[in-house]
Amino acid sequence: xxxRQARRSSIxxxxxxxxxxxxxxxxxxxxAQAIALHTEGVPNSRIREATGLGRSTIKDIVKEAKAxxxxxxxxKTVTIAHVIDKPRSGRPCKGDEETQQxxxxxxxxxxxxxxKGCEQIANKLNEIRPLxxxxxxxxxxxxxxxxxxxxxxxxxxxxxxx
Numbered sequence: 001x002x003x004r005q006a007r008r009s010s011i012x013x014x015x016x017x018x019x020x021x022x023x024x025x026x027x028x029x030x031x032a033q034a035i036a037l038h039t040e041g042v043p044n045s046r047i048r049e050a051t052g053l054g055r056s057t058i059k060d061i062v063k064e065a066k067a068x069x070x071x072x073x074x075x076k077t078v079t080i081a082h083v084i085d086k087p088r089s090g091r092p093c094k095g096d097e098e099t100q101q102x103x104x105x106x107x108x109x110x111x112x113x114x115x116k117g118c119e120q121i122a123n124k125l126n127e128i129r130p131l132x133x134x135x136x137x138x139x140x141x142x143x144x145x146x147x148x149x150x151x152x153x154x155x156x157x158x159x160x161x162x
Contacts, residue, residue, distance in 0.1 A: 026053065031061050031083040038062050039072045094135055095143040099125070103143050115154055118144070 030051050037047045044055045053061070065082040095103075106121055107114055118137040126134045 025085075026051075026057070026061075028080060028083040028085070031065075032078045034058050034061050035065050035070065035078050035082065036076070039076055093139075094133065095139050099129075099135065100143045100147060102128075103140055104147055104149075107144065107149065111154070114152070 030053065034047055034051050034053055037050065038044075038058060044058055047058055048054065051058075061083075065078070068082050070078065070082040102125065103121060106124065107116070118140040122135050122137045122140045125140070129135065
């Protein structure tokens with residue numbers, strides 16, 4: 001029995017699993033800098049120090065730029081077309097800039113607009129908008145959150161309100 005307890009106590013707990021990092025998005029200026037340094041023959045270790053990009057990332061960025069027409073033999077100029085982000089797949093957002101402005105206008109118009117819930121705002125918008133593209137309360141909530149609005153409870157001062 002003691003031998004079994006001794007064996008159990010000698011077992012170390014497993015280390016926690018590694019945290020997966022999401023794919024980093026590098027801005028076009030950093031990519032252009034990496035391409036320019038790579039073209040000049042700077043070692044990848046120095047490029048990594050300057051930009052923070054890994055060796056394989058640098059290689060992929062240069063490969064993508066060459067596929068987009070970058071040729072250092074012809075011209076060493078890196079254009080925005082060589083380093084611009086690819087279009088991402090996925091469903092486009094229903095809340096365009098115009099919709100967001102209408103929502104913000106409804107909320108900030110007066111005190112009663114601030115007391116309305118997202119569902120009430122969505123219903124009012126759907127009366128105005130075409131029926132083939134209705135907007136949900138969740139979309140209204142997301143658009144308000146991206147515009148830095150927060151939930152607040154209206155203040156009521158006792159004795160002053162009827």
